[in-house]
Amino acid sequence: MAARSLSHASILRAPTPPAWVEDALANVPALLQDHANCEKKAASTALALMFAYPEDRALGAALSRLAREELRHFEQVIRALTALGVPFARQRPGRYAQQLRRAARSSDPGRKLDLLLTGALIEARSAERFALLAPLLPPPLARLYADLAGAEARHFVLYLEFARDAAPQDWQARLETLARQEAQLATEPDETLRFHSGPLRARS
Numbered sequence: 001m002a003a004r005s006l007s008h009a010s011i012l013r014a015p016t017p018p019a020w021v022e023d024a025l026a027n028v029p030a031l032l033q034d035h036a037n038c039e040k041k042a043a044s045t046a047l048a049l050m051f052a053y054p055e056d057r058a059l060g061a062a063l064s065r066l067a068r069e070e071l072r073h074f075e076q077v078i079r080a081l082t083a084l085g086v087p088f089a090r091q092r093p094g095r096y097a098q099q100l101r102r103a104a105r106s107s108d109p110g111r112k113l114d115l116l117l118t119g120a121l122i123e124a125r126s127a128e129r130f131a132l133l134a135p136l137l138p139p140p141l142a143r144l145y146a147d148l149a150g151a152e153a154r155h156f157v158l159y160l161e162f163a164r165d166a167a168p169q170d171w172q173a174r175l176e177t178l179a180r181q182e183a184q185l186a187t188e189p190d191e192t193l194r195f196h197s198g199p200l201r202a203r204s
């Protein structure tokens, strides 16, 4: 199976529930604050991979470009926050990234593949949610989110291609395991609204 033929829907094991979209639209300032953090974290995750595997020059070059792009996304979200008058608020991290990281193996062999696959899943979920939200948001955000949906879809393919190359025999089975975990985290009722959370447990 060629990774380029995959769409985000084909690696995500469950679609985002409509209840999450409702929660997100009712909490746009909180969503944007977490979104800014996600872009910063996406750059930092790419840098961490570059430090962990310096011998993989192709990966390093691709992730250097990706990290710069994520920091530009961060700057775009900060501009949107400022334009909308959303004040800075420090947020607790949600469960998604933390629990997905826990599902990944912490040493090699296996760690590199799992980091690449979790990267692919996070980017795919981001692409799916940007595309879902774009038509429902007011104009400046609608345009930004439509652009980001395209960028994160490219990132998901990039991570998936490196995962496939890192472990040609194992990547599909491992993707299946991690994708099931990711789907639970993104769809089961959650305590806090975040860009990658499930829908809120207590419905207002």
Ligand SMILES: [Fe+2]
Pocket (backbone or CB within 6 Å): 039, 042, 069, 070, 073, 148, 151, 152
């Ligand atoms: Fe991004």
Ligand SMILES: [Fe+2]
Pocket (backbone or CB within 6 Å): 042, 070, 123, 151, 152, 155
């Ligand atoms: Fe990305």
